Amino acid sequence: MRLRILQGAPEGALLCGEPWPAEGDEIDLPTAQAAHLVASGVAEEVTAKRTRKARRGGDDE
Template sequence: MKIRMLVDMPEGAARNGEPWPAEGDCVDLPTAEAAHLVASGIAEEVTDAAPAEQPPAEPRRSRRKTPEPEEE
C-alpha cells in the first residue's frame, strides 16, 4: 500500500534499519503497517486519483477530550 507521510518521525527513528521518509514523501509499505499509520493520522493513502505531486494534507486533529476540572 502506498502512503504519503503527514509528519516527520522523531530523530533517529528507523524502519528495518532505514530512516523514515520525510513529511510529504511517499513510500510503499505492507498493507497492515500502512493502514495502521493511516488510521493513526501519521500518513495518508496515495491512490492513482491522488498523484504524489499533490501537497500533503493537513494532519488530523485529535478528537480526545481533555477532562474538565472538578468544581468544589
C-alpha cells in the same frame, strides 16, 4: 500500499529498519503496517498519481 507521510519523526526514528521518511515523501509498505499508519494519522494512502495542472492562457485547439 502506497502512502504519503504526513508527520515527521524524531531524528533517528526508523520505519521498517530504514530512516523515517520526510514529511511529504511517498513510500510503499505492506498493507497491515500501512493501514496502521493511516489510522493513526501519520500517513495517507496515495490512490492516484498527481497530475500537473493545465496552464492558464493560450488555446490548444
